[in-house]
Amino acid sequence: MKLPPLLVVALAAKIVALALWLAGAKPSLAVACFVAPDPLVLWALFVPSAQGLVRVFTHFATDRREVWLTIDDGPDPEDTPRLLDLLDRHGARATFFVIGERAARHPEIIREIVRRGHEVAHHTHTHPLGTFWCAGPRRLAAELDRALTALGEAGVKPRWFRPPTGIKHLLIGSALASRDLKCVGWTVRSGDSRAGSAEEVVRRVAPQLRPGAIVLVHEGPRLGAVVRVQAIARVLESCAHRGFACVIPRADQLR
Ligand SMILES: [Zn+2]
Structure with a gap:
């Protein structure tokens, strides 16, 4: 299954956030990184004319x-x-x-x-x-x-x-x-x-x-x-x- 770039970026951000947290970074930074792409994903999912998940x-x-x-x-x-x-x-x-x-x-x-x-x-x-x-x-x-x-x-x-x-x-x-x-x-x-x-x-x-x-x-x-x-x-x-x-x-x- 091929994931759209938007989802790849969102998943990568979550992995980076986890790595930051494990490395002892500020929790607020890890959380910000974890959720940063989510509004874009929600927009692509719920706004009918939004691109990102499919043309x-x-x-x-x-x-x-x-x-x-x-x-x-x-x-x-x-x-x-x-x-x-x-x-x-x-x-x-x-x-x-x-x-x-x-x-x-x-x-x-x-x-x-x-x-x-x-x-x-x-x-x-x-x-x-x-x-x-x-x-x-x-x-x-x-x-x-x-x-x-x-x-x-x-x-x-x-x-x-x-x-x-x-x-x-x-x-x-x-x-x-x-x-x-x-x-x-x-x-x-x-x-x-x-x-x-x-x-x-x-x-x-x-x-x-x-x-x-x-x-x-x-x-x-x-x-x-x-x-x-x-x-x-x-x-x-x-x-x-x-x-x-x-x-x-x-x-x-x-x-
Ligand atoms: Zn209908």
């Missing part, structure tokens, strides 16, 4: 008015078919970051997403909100591999991965690299999971739209009833109104 793509290069709509937490038997019709009506393409166990329950929806010209990506197997970052290596591997199996059974080999709420794992870099997955964050977080109306979502998203933005929205029962599907409908209208096309970027455009 996180947060936008894509383009000189056209186009954005990447990414829809998390499906597939959902109620929302996804409605979203596919909505995307068709707008001539929009999107990437669905799906949860593996949901994909295993609804492989026909996964196949339909692809058949309609969209892309399916990896959003862990069980969506362990709040516990992904501290999962043991075996659990981390299971979250990645079980979803890959579920998606593989639906005929999909995903290229992209997004951790739940963007919170990473210390070993995410090598775990993704060995599975040929790349980490995708976002430019615009719609806030739909906490919004009280579709209007509120579009008011937040619209001013942040710019060429190459990655827009994060959600589907499924975690959303409020007045937000589900309708917020994405309003975001698509807003994109159309402002002349933005929803496209799936090529890998070499990601930044």
Whole structure:
């Protein structure tokens, strides 16, 4: 397993601190050395757009008015078919970051997403909100591999991965690299999971739209009833109104 430089530095600082302490240095110096890199590690782990543990793509290069709509937490038997019709009506393409166990329950929806010209990506197997970052290596591997199996059974080999709420794992870099997955964050977080109306979502998203933005929205029962599907409908209208096309970027455009 290859550790990212940030973790190597953090571990080295702890070894140096121990050596200082054993050599009789001032305890305050040893403690300072021990904890010095920790804020950086925590930043890389918990800040969704932070680099350091893995390369996180947060936008894509383009000189056209186009954005990447990414829809998390499906597939959902109620929302996804409605979203596919909505995307068709707008001539929009999107990437669905799906949860593996949901994909295993609804492989026909996964196949339909692809058949309609969209892309399916990896959003862990069980969506362990709040516990992904501290999962043991075996659990981390299971979250990645079980979803890959579920998606593989639906005929999909995903290229992209997004951790739940963007919170990473210390070993995410090598775990993704060995599975040929790349980490995708976002430019615009719609806030739909906490919004009280579709209007509120579009008011937040619209001013942040710019060429190459990655827009994060959600589907499924975690959303409020007045937000589900309708917020994405309003975001698509807003994109159309402002002349933005929803496209799936090529890998070499990601930044
Ligand atoms: Zn999610």
